[in-house]
Amino acid sequence: xxxxxxxxxxxxxxxxxxxxxxxxxxxxxxxxxxxxxxxxxxxxxxxxxxxxxxxxxxxxxxxxxxxxxxxxxxxxxxxxxxxxxxxxxxxxxxxxxxxxxxxxxxxxxxxxxxxxxxxxxxxxxxxxxxxxxxxxxxxxxxxxxxxxxxxxxxxxxxxxxxxxxxxxxxxxxxxxxxxxxxxxxxxxxxxxxxxxxxxxxxxxxxxxxxxxxxxxxxxxxxxxxxxxxxxxxxxxxxxxxxxxxxxxxxxxxxxxxxxxxxxxxxxx
Amino acid sequence: xxxxxxxxxxxxxxxxxxxxxxxxxxxxxxxxxxxxxxxxxxxxxxxxxxxxxxxxxxxxxxxxxxxxxxxxxxxxxxxxxxxxxxxxxxxxxxxxxxxxxxxxxxxxxxxxxxxxxxxxxxxxxxxxxxxxxxxxxxxxxxxxxxxxxxxxxxxxxxxxxxxxxxxxxxxxxxxxxxxxxxxxxxxxxxxxxxxxxxxxxxxxxxxxxxxxxxxxxxxxxxxxxxxxxxxxxxxxxxxxxxxxxxxxxxxxxxxxxxxxxxxxxxxxxxxxxxxxxxxxxxxxxxxxxxxxxxxxxxxxxxxxxxxxxxxxxxxxxxxxxxxxxxxxxxxxxxxxxxxx
Numbered sequence: 001x002x003x004x005x006x007x008x009x010x011x012x013x014x015x016x017x018x019x020x021x022x023x024x025x026x027x028x029x030x031x032x033x034x035x036x037x038x039x040x041x042x043x044x045x046x047x048x049x050x051x052x053x054x055x056x057x058x059x060x061x062x063x064x065x066x067x068x069x070x071x072x073x074x075x076x077x078x079x080x081x082x083x084x085x086x087x088x089x090x091x092x093x094x095x096x097x098x099x100x101x102x103x104x105x106x107x108x109x110x111x112x113x114x115x116x117x118x119x120x121x122x123x124x125x126x127x128x129x130x131x132x133x134x135x136x137x138x139x140x141x142x143x144x145x146x147x148x149x150x151x152x153x154x155x156x157x158x159x160x161x162x163x164x165x166x167x168x169x170x171x172x173x174x175x176x177x178x179x180x181x182x183x184x185x186x187x188x189x190x191x192x193x194x195x196x197x198x199x200x201x202x203x204x205x206x207x208x209x210x211x212x213x214x215x216x217x218x219x220x221x222x223x224x225x226x227x228x229x230x231x232x233x234x235x236x237x238x239x240x241x242x243x244x245x246x247x248x249x250x251x252x253x254x255x256x257x258x259x260x261x262x263x264x265x266x267x268x
Numbered sequence: 269x270x271x272x273x274x275x276x277x278x279x280x281x282x283x284x285x286x287x288x289x290x291x292x293x294x295x296x297x298x299x300x301x302x303x304x305x306x307x308x309x310x311x312x313x314x315x316x317x318x319x320x321x322x323x324x325x326x327x328x329x330x331x332x333x334x335x336x337x338x339x340x341x342x343x344x345x346x347x348x349x350x351x352x353x354x355x356x357x358x359x360x361x362x363x364x365x366x367x368x369x370x371x372x373x374x375x376x377x378x379x380x381x382x383x384x385x386x387x388x389x390x391x392x393x394x395x396x397x398x399x400x401x402x403x404x405x406x407x408x409x410x411x412x413x414x415x416x417x418x419x420x421x422x423x424x425x426x427x428x429x430x431x432x433x434x435x436x437x438x439x440x441x442x443x444x445x446x447x448x449x450x451x452x453x454x455x456x457x458x459x460x461x462x463x464x465x466x467x468x469x470x471x472x473x474x475x476x477x478x479x480x481x482x483x484x485x486x487x488x489x490x491x492x493x494x495x496x497x498x499x500x501x502x503x504x505x506x507x508x509x510x511x512x513x514x515x516x517x518x519x520x521x522x523x524x525x526x527x528x529x530x531x532x533x534x535x536x537x538x539x540x541x542x543x544x545x546x547x548x549x550x551x552x553x554x555x556x557x558x559x560x561x562x563x564x565x566x567x568x569x570x571x572x573x574x575x576x577x578x579x580x581x582x583x584x585x586x587x588x589x590x591x592x593x594x595x596x597x598x599x600x601x602x603x604x605x606x607x608x
Contacts (some may be wrong), residue, residue: 045290046561050552051304053293089296092364092557138558139550152364189312189563191480244286256286 021234023268027069032235033266034064034077035206038261044085047251048145048190049136054085054097062261073109073157079103079259095138098172103243105221107155107176119160126155126176128219130245134253145265146163147247148209149217170227181217184209185249210249218246227265237264242259294554297336298343304553305347305361306330311484312549313561318573321487326353333564341365344557354561358544362558365489379514379539380446384594385411395455397423401430405590406437407604408505409597412459415520419458421502428462428503441510442597446538450519450545459524461500463531475527476574480547480564494569498526503592506545507608509534510600513580518542525578526568537584537603538596539602540577 022030043055060081080102087097109124118190127150135144157174187208210216225239241259246252281488294300306327316323330350334343339361348368350360361368389409393402398417408431412419455600460475475495482490511523513536522541528534549563566574584599 043286043290049293049552051291052552053287074393075561086358087556089554090364093362093556095552095556095558099319125519136550138552140560142549142563157362159529159539187480188482191547191564244289252289254286256290 004080014091025067029067029069031065032064033058033064033268034066034237034263035167036062036064036237036261036264038239038241040062040081040083042083042099042101043079043256044086044097044254045228046097046134046145046253046255048186048253049097049134049139050095052095053086054087054095056083056085060259062263064263064265066265071111073105073107073111073124076104077106078104089171093138094137096135097136099132099134100130101130104128105176107157107174109155109157113212118159121156121158123154123156125152127152127176128176128178128222139190141192143239144192145186145190147185147220147253149181149183149245149247150219151178151181151183153219154181160244164228168204169229170251171225172227173222173224175223176219176221178217178219180211180213181219181248182209182211183217185247185251185253188250195202210253216248220244233267235267237263237265238262239263270568288453290381293517296555297494298334299336301343301555301557302331302334302347302551305557305559308551308559309354309359309551309561310355310453310486312481313354313359313549314479314481314489314563315354315575316371316486318565318575319355321354326350337421342593343351344368356562357511358546358560360560364410364556371415372506376515377585378516378588379596380539381514381586381591385597388592389594389597395427399423399427403431403438404597405601405602406439408438408441409444411446415453415455415524417451417455419455421458426452426460426463428505432503434507436508438490440510440606440607441503441505442512442600444508444512444597445517445521445525446512446516446596449516450521450523453520453523456520456524456527457497460497461502462504462525463534464527472498472503473527473530474569475530476523477567477569477571478546478564479535479567481509492567495527506536506603507533510603511536511594512538512600513578514539514543514596515542518544520545522574522578523566526566526574529533529581530569530580536578537582537600538580539583539585540579542577543575545574599605 001072024030038060041057044052046173058081059081062079064075064077080098084096086099096265102144106127109122112121112123114121129150131148136143155176155177157172159170159172162169221243223239223241226236228236244256246254289340310323330346344363344366351361352370357370357372361372389404390402393400395422399410399412410427475497477492477494479489481486488605511525511528513535517525522545525536525541529536545566546562547564548558548560549560553556584596586595
């Protein structure tokens with residue numbers, strides 16, 4: 001998939017207007033569809049599963065869509081991963097937690113009216129949705145842990161134009177922090193009422209949802225990236241992202257992810 | 269100043285270290301492991317009150333034996349002695365060098381001998397899915413060894429249809445779940461849907477009540493969750509239904525017996541079922557040892573705790589000295605004959 005993205009990105013030509021141009025919409029937006037992948041290092045400490053910190057390195061696919069002009073910036077991004085987290089404490093017992101996770105972020109930012117010669121500063125909001133399914137067989141009937149969070153918060157982005165290998169490129173850093181979230185975590189002892197034929201796990205899952213602010217749901221999403229423009233108007237993005245989440249119900253779950261990724265951004 | 273801001277921001281982006289803000293890992297001393305084990309059970313185990321166990325005094329008694337210089341093996345042995353005080357086969361502990369399960373020393377009769385069944389009762393038997401079935405003296409007989417084995421509607425249709433084809437001669441059904449240690453509860457529902465009578469009315473039957481822990485206190489349980497089952501339009505086992513159980517009928521098999529007993533045409537013969545009914549919860553301790561314990565309990569609809577087992581309608585024991593007859597099965601066959 002990566003190789004295909006490279007070939008398409010390099011081969012597909014955007015229509016030039018200027019050196020810094022590309023295909024623009026009628027409203028003067030530049031649009032990019034990004035496809036890529038990254039290496040992820042995930043760290044998890046979930047009191048519903050274990051007091052021990054689990055971790056693993058793996059890969060994950062990423063999808064993004066960006067629309068930008070002089071005043072606004074919007075980005076939709078999606079990533080998903082599936083891996084077996086483990087730890088080294090008493091590893092003869094081969095403990096593991098199978099985890100599937102998907103995160104969607106939507107950012108909308110407006111350029112700040114600041115007199116900054118070298119930096120483009122934008123601020124706005126971010127809407128996120130995340131879902132995780134964890135299965136820890138060592139927990140027997142309490143093995144399954146589902147959680148989700150839908151959150152709304154603030155986001156800021158700093159961009160600096162740089163010259164890299166003779167091309168105009170962009171160094172960016174953005175930070176997002178949710179302020180309000182609706183989330184759900186399992187019941188006490190991760191109970192699932194399997195002995196009841198009428199029981200619907202999905203119903204339990206949503207009936208256990210609650211809404212709260214920073215005390216219940218805390219997330220920091222920090223991302224540094226280099227966008228390198230190709231001759232044909234497309235771009236390549238190299239980025240490092242740190243995403244840290246803490247969810248608190250009657251027990252706490254911590255999750256952090258370090259992602260090093262490369263995305264090929266097709267201007268259309 | 270601007271460079272400082274940039275540097276600070278970059279360092280925040282690049283030096284992200286969640287382990288600084290996550291809970292600190294345990295030092296895994298024997299004291300910490302012991303306290304973790306005791307607290308996990310204190311907050312999750314459901315039978316302290318039911319069994320009259322003073323868990324706090326047990327803590328005091330065994331805490332004295334823990335020293336931080338003790339080896340893993342000595343710590344394990346002390347923890348096992350503490351766990352033995354729960355007298356619970358659902359409680360277990362697993363380490364990389366040993367595994368603990370409580371073994372009950374109560375002297376129960378086996379009341380099941382497969383060799384006798386194979387030699388004297390199962391001639392001309394057939395096997396459909398997980399069921400061994402035959403006809404003995406004009407009475408249908410079905411043996412189901414484990415609820416882990418999937419039950420499919422097509423299999424039950426075949427068995428019931430075969431019995432119904434002989435409708436005039438078949439006088440009833442003996443369904444044998446002795447030594448069935450339980451398994452998937454969904455299989456129990458499929459069987460329960462075949463109990464009762466054929467009717468066009470929608471009948472809802474109460475099965476059992478479940479009590480789940482909802483907090484760390486010994487008495488913190490959610491409201492009882494009563495399970496019901498609706499009669500569906502599926503063919504039913506015909507006529508009188510006698511269920512055979514013994515002390516080896518455990519887990520979801522015992523739960524099935526509790527639910528089946530509620531049907532007016534079902535009687536249970538044999539011995540009281542075993543326990544281990546309920547959600548078995550696992551936990552990992554700070555040193556990676558793994559434990560299990562019951563995190564819920566079930567009662568019949570008239571509030572008898574299923575840990576005591578489901579008592580039979582007629583208590584019958586096999587004679588261990590007689591290697592040719594299964595007294596429990598004979599009693600069930602006679603009962604159905606006598607109904608004629």
